[in-house]
Amino acid sequence: MLSYSLRRRRIILAAGMCYFCDAQAKMQADDCLFSQATSNASAQGCTGDTLNLRSQPQVRFVIEEVSARTTEIELRGCQEAPFEVVSLRTPANRFRINYPIARNVGDDSYIAPITHELCHVQQIRSAGGILQLRQTVQNSSARIELGADFLTGVLYKKYLEKVGAGGQQRNLRQFQHSLDLLGSYRSDEGSHGGPVHRIHAFRRGFFFQEFQRPLPELHDYFQREIYGNII
Template sequence: MLKLLSALVATLLFASSLCAEELFCLNAIEKGDQGARPVRCRVGETDPLNLKNNTDINSVMELFGLDPTTIVFKGCEGLGFHTYGTADSSGAKYLISYSSEANEKAIAAVIHELGHVVQLNYYGGYASLLKRYPSIRIELGADYLAGIAYKLVLNEKDLKGFEQNIELAGSYMPSSINDEHGNPSKRNQAFRLGVFDESNSQSAAKLHQNFQDNRYARIQ
């Protein structure tokens, strides 16, 4: 879930990640209009699912044209799926956080987050991206890119299970006025537009642009 809630979040997106520097990683989990709770990661816990070396994740990064050295992963129990800007000492530009409790189910949600990295790279950062599209279009664009990834490199996985696991990135609350991810129906539609898209030869960034220009309007 790309945090698109306020100028404060915009600042956090490009600030050094607390996860890399502090003894504990604190992260707020949004649940519609309800309050947030802090999550503490165990000391020394960085990437417990070893996503950096995960074959599926690396295949998608290659498909999306992403440089693996610019992305680091941070996981712990209860941590949300988010994409942050980071000033990591290794030279990484982005930090993707995830819940280690999700185990293999985390893969689909992390690929949604990699879609956000595509967006941030192409549009030149958070501020430019948000000026171009409202939150829900950004989130559905990431779901669409996850569908592209499924079709081209992950199609041996169960389609329905993968589709459901994407929803780990974000939580939908029917009572929430400002839902930024879209309801499950819209997310499924965006994902399947990617799965059944016939435009295989374009870059991920160009496919995303085509989704926003020509395919988003199909979602009801």
């Protein structure tokens, strides 16, 4: 899920649903990327990195791979929140990742969703901003979300290669199952995405033979050559 704060307005792409909220007026559905609008806040009861996810070796690895300094990434646990990335205006070039802490899952199950959100950071940085990212994918939430799932698979493969983890198939099944925490999404193109599409994108990334190519190149390749075979 991807979100963007702009003064008193907020754009959120979460599970394929767009929320465009204004402090003075509720936007119409046509003003959203998809067919829902709401003025509800997305995250409540947030503190610091409650689960200490930053200490996880894989999270540190992914932050390094997306070329972000650790000071640019803020992790926050929230009593009520979707997994989301907020691009902060002040200070510039910083990102806040909110995650829910009221789920009955182990800490390890958060690694896949957090990796997915960090892949959104990669997408934003590579495009030059959230609005530019939306333009490059024709305002398609499905393209953004599945692109992040693809990169998540790539980075998981790179991490296993680095640490020499055994039992890759077992680890792969556990990791991709954790992506279910992100939920499904609805595409603005009339098609419906869900767990099957997310898993397909993730596995295409994991088994991509040229996974060592730079992430921006891999993302572009996914959009050109792979996305149309998934949706």
